[in-house]
Structures are given as structure tokens and as C-alpha cells.
Amino acid sequence: AQTVTQSQPEMSVQEAETVTLSCTYDTSENNYYLFWYKQPPSRQMILVIRQEAYKQQNATENRFSVNFQKAAKSFSLKISDSQLGDTAMYFCAFMKSYYNNNDMRFGAGTRLTVKP
Amino acid sequence: NAGVTQTPKFRVLKTGQSMTLLCAQDMNHEYMYWYRQDPGMGLRLIHYSVGEGTTAKGEVPDGYNVSRLKKQNFLLGLESAAPSQTSVYFCASSGQTLTGELFFGEGSRLTVL
Numbered sequence: 001a002q003t004v005t006q007s008q009p010e011m012s013v014q015e016a017e018t019v020t021l022s023c024t025y026d027t028s029e030n031n032y033y034l035f036w037y038k039q040p041p042s043r044q045m046i047l048v049i050r051q052e053a054y055k056q057q058n059a060t061e062n063r064f065s066v067n068f069q070k071a072a073k074s075f076s077l078k079i080s081d082s083q084l085g086d087t088a089m090y091f092c093a094f095m096k097s098y099y100n101n102n103d104m105r106f107g108a109g110t111r112l113t114v115k116p
Numbered sequence: 117n118a119g120v121t122q123t124p125k126f127r128v129l130k131t132g133q134s135m136t137l138l139c140a141q142d143m144n145h146e147y148m149y150w151y152r153q154d155p156g157m158g159l160r161l162i163h164y165s166v167g168e169g170t171t172a173k174g175e176v177p178d179g180y181n182v183s184r185l186k187k188q189n190f191l192l193g194l195e196s197a198a199p200s201q202t203s204v205y206f207c208a209s210s211g212q213t214l215t216g217e218l219f220f221g222e223g224s225r226l227t228v229l
Binding site: 006037044045095108109 | 206220
């Protein structure tokens with residue numbers, strides 16, 4: 001079974017600075033998909049960024065980027081120029097395939113606070 | 117844009133009572149899911165459905181039942197609530213697209229006394 005580990009229960013960062021959230025996972029699969037979801041205080045979870053394991057290039061979405069290290073099974077999220085609206089719970093997630101997306105596994109989450 | 121809507125958003129039950137959570141999506145998605153979120157444990161899949169009339173067990177199905185009589189609705193039932201079922205419940209849906217993205221509802225906070 002796949003497991004996802006987020007070792008940082010809470011983090012904080014000053015506005016406009018950069019922060020990196022860590023995620024590791026365990027799998028025997030070669031092809032899979034990784035995600036970072038954001039859950040703001042309003043609670044509705046939204047997708048931040050995704051990475052396909054077969055792609056070597058790290059995914060980026062505006063201020064959000066990932067550092068995907070397949071051999072190390074590591075998938076960290078970097079938030080640049082942090083904004084107050086980035087305050088949220090962040091969940092790392094793993095999925096074996098798009099056609100088996102009942103098998104999405106989530107980490108325990110990292111609570112990020114952006115301070116003014 | 118409604119997206120995924122859950123009702124009710126809050127509910128307090130006594131041990132042994134029953135209740136149903138309703139999830140409705142207006143995106144014509146094939147897949148629907150019920151997760152529970154507990155502190156320090158992330159989201160865990162309770163049941164899911166890959167289409168109208170089909171349901172399947174997830175990671176933590178015991179004590180719950182589900183039904184998907186209509187494509188847009190996915191119901192989660194608790195027949196005899198227990199304090200261990202105190203949690204925040206999230207419904208999600210996804211389409212048959214090559215994105216893997218789940219669309220979530222706002223959550224339903226259930227307290228069982």
C-alpha cells in the first residue's frame with residue numbers, strides 16, 4: 001500500500017518570503033501521480049499543483065513549484081513570495097493512475113501560516 | 117458555480133442515531149467519493165462510486181453505507197452513529213479526464229455524543 005508522509009505538522013513564513021513544505025511517499029509503482037492540495041480556513045480543498053512521475057521536469061504554477069526527486073521518493077512544494085492568502089492546510093497526495101483515482105492517498109497535512 | 121455541494125454542514129448526533137449526508141455535483145462527473153478528515157491523519161477514503169448505481173468500499177468503510185441512485189448525487193449513511201465517527205466528512209468528484217483532479221465540497225462536521 002502506498003503511504004504519504006508529511007513530517008511538518010505546522011510551519012510559518014513571513015509575507016513575501018519563500019517556504020518549502022516536505023512530502024515523502026512510499027510506493028513500488030513506476031508510474032504514478034503526485035498532488036498538492038490546499039485547504040484554506042473556509043475548508044473547501046483545491047488543487048494547487050500536480051506532477052506526473054514520468055516527467056523529469058518539475059511542475060510550476062505561478063508562485064508554486066515542486067521539487068520532485070523520484071529516486072528519493074520526495075515531493076516538496078515551494079511557495080515563493082508568500083501571501084497572506086496562502087495561509088491554509090496543505091496536503092500532499094499520491095495516486096497510482098488517473099483511471100484508478102479511487103486510490104488517492106493523502107498525507108496528514110501541514111498547516112502553513114503566513115505572517116504579515 | 118455550485119460544483120460540489122454537501123448538506124448538512126453541521127450536525128450533532130447521539131450515539132445510536134442515524135443520519136444521511138447528501139453530496140450533489142453539477143459537473144456531470146462519473147466518480148464520486150466520501151472521505152473523512154481527522155486531526156493528524158489526513159483524508160481517508162470511506163466509499164466511492166465509479167458511476168450511477170455502483171459503489172465500492174474504500175479504506176475505512178465500516179459503519180457507513182452509501183448509495184448512488186442518480187449520477188449527480190452520492191449519499192453517505194450512518195445507521196447507528198458512534199463517537200468514533202465524529203469527524204469532518206468531505207465529498208469529492210472527478211471526471212474521466214487525464215488530470216486526476218478531485219473537486220471537493222466544503223465539508224460536513226459531524227459530532228456524535
